[in-house]
Amino acid sequence: MENETGISDPVTDFSETDSESNLTLNAESKSDSSRSSNEREVVFEAINLSFAYPGSSPILKNINLKIYKGDFTIIVGLNGSGKSTFAYHLNGLYRPTSGRMTVFGLDTKFRKNVSAIHRKVGIVFQNPYTQFVGNTVEEDIAFGPENLGLDREEIKKRVSTVLEAVHLKDLAYQDPSTLSGGEAQAAAIAGVLAMDPECIVLDEVTSMLDIAAEDRILNLIDGLRERGKTLVYISHNPKDLLKADRIIVFDKGEISFDGDLLDYIASGKYRLPDMVELLKHLRENGMNISETISDPKEAADEILKQIRSK
Ligand SMILES: Nc1ncnc2c1ncn2[C@@H]1O[C@H](COP(=O)(O)OP(=O)(O)OP(=O)(O)O)[C@@H](O)[C@H]1O
Ligand SMILES: [Mg+2]
Numbered sequence: 245m246e247n248e249t250g251i252s253d254p255v256t257d258f259s260e261t262d263s264e265s266n267l268t269l270n271a272e273s274k275s276d277s278s279r280s281s282n283e284r285e286v287v288f289e290a291i292n293l294s295f296a297y298p299g300s301s302p303i304l305k306n307i308n309l310k311i312y313k314g315d316f317t318i319i320v321g322l323n324g325s326g327k328s329t330f331a332y333h334l335n336g337l338y339r340p341t342s343g344r345m346t347v348f349g350l351d352t353k354f355r356k357n358v359s360a361i362h363r364k365v366g367i368v369f370q371n372p373y374t375q376f377v378g379n380t381v382e383e384d385i386a387f388g389p390e391n392l393g394l395d396r397e398e399i400k401k402r403v404s405t406v407l408e409a410v411h412l413k414d415l416a417y418q419d420p421s422t423l424s425g426g427e428a429q430a431a432a433i434a435g436v437l438a439m440d441p442e443c444i445v446l447d448e449v450t451s452m453l454d455i456a457a458e459d460r461i462l463n464l465i466d467g468l469r470e471r472g473k474t475l476v477y478i479s480h481n482p483k484d485l486l487k488a489d490r491i492i493v494f495d496k497g498e499i500s501f502d503g504d505l506l507d508y509i510a511s512g513k514y515r516l517p518d519m520v521e522l523l524k525h526l527r528e529n530g531m532n533i534s535e536t537i538s539d540p541k542e543a544a545d546e547i548l549k550q551i552r553s554k
Pocket of ligand 1: 297321322323325326327328329330370
């Protein structure tokens with residue numbers, strides 16, 4: 245399958261060999277974020293959603309929101325603000341104490357809907373070790389595609405592709421519980437990628453990765469985006485925000501901001517990452533630097549070019 249740029253995505257695009265799967269994305273499912281919200285397909289909808297853990301006061305309080313197909317939404321918020329608790333609602337793992345959560349129109353309160361939702365929404369947990377079910381990394385990654393009923397050849401191909409994509413080929417036969425934090429995060433991501441779900445929820449999945457591994461995962465995310473996947477990404481990393489279509493801020497179980505990056509910056513809630521802040525100052529002081537730069541090397545080249553041309 246080719247992506248929007250016309251280049252075939254060799255990484256985790258399984259659609260060519262998986263044309264029968266209901267998880268397959270095709271050209272029609274590419275991002276439609278340019279359309280107005282009332283004509284766009286709603287993937288997740290929370291309606292007056294509140295949630296309390298047994299015996300405790302509400303953690304999520306009257307959340308109302310819609311997340312649209314193909315969007316890349318980032319959720320941020322302080323520790324304990326309810327981000328992970330909300331993420332668990334997105335595939336029916338948790339159900340609202342009151343109110344409703346629907347996924348592709350299916351209410352998560354009905355058990356029969358939840359297995360259909362699990363096929364469409366993959367979630368990578370904040371703590372990857374809680375996610376593993378296999379005795380080896382390879383077995384663990386194969387588990388999801390096996391549950392989808394895919395044939396052996398397809399499963400083998402998927403496992404091998406995702407292991408390569410996250411650079412874990414050498415650890416294929418290792419017990420996942422013995423992996424380092426970063427390796428475990430990569431393996432958990434691979435497990436979800438192997439299922440090729442329509443929507444992927446990633447809960448602080450790069451917190452234990454080194455810079456090279458983090459870049460690999462961010463590139464994978466870019467590829468998924470280009471293929472029209474709906475992505476919900478919980479992140480503490482300010483640089484991730486530069487990529488988002490939409491930013492949602494959780495504050496003590498409530499949504500305190502919901503909008504795009506420009507609105508977020510204007511709201512004063514966001515401390516710009518140092519590099520972006522630096523570029524802003526340079527621009528304000530007359531240097532002609534493109535607004536689209538988000539990579540430090542690109543920024544350095546641009547600054548040097550400007551200085552040398554004086
Ligand atoms: N299983 C649980 N039982 C009881 N309380 C819980 C449970 N899990 C989380 N909590 C509480 O719910 C609140 C929200 O936790 P949650 O993990 O959703 O926050 P978070 O925004 O994801 O935080 P972080 O940024 O640290 O990951 C916290 O006060 C936490 O202590
Ligand atoms: Mg969390």
